């Protein structure tokens with residue numbers, strides 16, 4: 001099974017029914033699969049904080065949700081994570097393409113890559129880093145953990161994991 | 166009429182429905198005048214009232230009214246295309262447009278100048294956009310609720326504020342009370 005299919009299957013198995021996305025080249029495949037999945041309502045967002053608002057609403061309406069976005073969005077969403085997702089204690093799996101790591105061709109991506117884990121650590125956000133393809137095996141448990149503790153949880157997925165970008 | 170007058174007039178019509186109350190004075194005024202489990206108060210996160218309301222409306226069947234402001238919609242303009250393209254007929258976005266950032270001291274917004282939020286919402290693809298004056302807010306809201314169609318209301322009013330206490334409720338209590346009521350009505 002491809003990594004993209006495994007991710008979508010884990011979302012479905014964990015009753016994630018709404019996924020919002022802001023695209024990244026590395027995420028193109030999984031976003032296509034999310035869009036095609038009939039068990040998931042796919043709602044593209046124009047900005048990641050908007051997406052987190054939609055996820056907060058879906059959660060309060062009784063549906064599990066998740067966001068798929070690029071790590072640059074961590075710089076955009078600090079206030080939303082602190083004052084909405086964390087303050088109201090809501091679960092939010094964040095599948096994040098970790099640009100600016102080994103294999104990165106675009107120098108500017110490194111500028112946010114060096115801040116990504118530091119910001120997540122500063123926010124006390126549980127953070128997992130998928131580097132090898134096999135790391136995807138942990139996703140199911142990470143999703144269970146997220147909905148158990150009602151916290152935003154970050155899953156950073158780098159270029160090595162995606163076998164290039 | 167200022168925003169608090171509009172909300173006071175609307176309360177008999179919207180009180181029984183789920184509302185997402187925008188950060189600052191809109192939440193504080195709703196809390197002071199009509200505190201109840203169907204109100205979700207935003208204590209932070211400017212701009213996301215419409216996004217939270219859309220997510221709520223897409224996830225379940227009860228009607229949801231986001232009480233938003235012109236300044237907040239300007240902050241989160243990307244919300245309008247998302248709303249337009251993800252129609253939830255149980256969703257009403259009420260933008261109380263006083264042409265100012267009311268909660269921060271009535272600094273003027275562009276919505277009070279050249280920018281028409283109703284025109285922007287229509288250009289984004291929203292299908293039922295109604296601009297009304299404050300005096301017509303109640304009739305406009307009644308019609309929107311009766312239509313069972315996703316509606317964007319831009320209610321023009323004067324800027325100005327009344328003194329209101331801050332909300333001291335714990336956010337998790339606000340959220341849990343709201344979710345419990347929602348689960349009960351959807352049962």
Ligand SMILES: [Mg+2]
Pocket residue numbers: 234235236261262263264265266267
């Ligand atoms: Mg205003």
